[in-house]
Amino acid sequence: MGMKLFDSELHIMEILWNDGDTTAKKIAELTKERIGWSKTTTYTVIKKCLAKGAIERQEPNFVCRALVTREQVQEHETTELINKLYDGAPDRLIASLLGQKRLTTEEISRLKQLIERLK
Numbered sequence: 001m002g003m004k005l006f007d008s009e010l011h012i013m014e015i016l017w018n019d020g021d022t023t024a025k026k027i028a029e030l031t032k033e034r035i036g037w038s039k040t041t042t043y044t045v046i047k048k049c050l051a052k053g054a055i056e057r058q059e060p061n062f063v064c065r066a067l068v069t070r071e072q073v074q075e076h077e078t079t080e081l082i083n084k085l086y087d088g089a090p091d092r093l094i095a096s097l098l099g100q101k102r103l104t105t106e107e108i109s110r111l112k113q114l115i116e117r118l119k
Contacts, residue, residue: 054066
């Protein structure tokens, strides 16, 4: 399931992914503390996440629950990036990433395992 989330919406999702189901009130406290958002801003962004179907609201106490996983969002963003910048060719993205960074032996080993699983 693909879903485009904006950075502001990802702030809300991160809280739900890390802490599990959380009341809107608690989310507002956390965003105020971490990024200085007002309660109004937080509630506006929560409403956008609800409208997109990224989260659902449960009563009592306006408990918010994530309906999409971090992995689903990552997969969608990665696919979008590959299509936009690499002509839809995942190997070009990988080549670009590898060309910019010295990999540790452990990272190379993890990549080999990933490739083996894809065969």
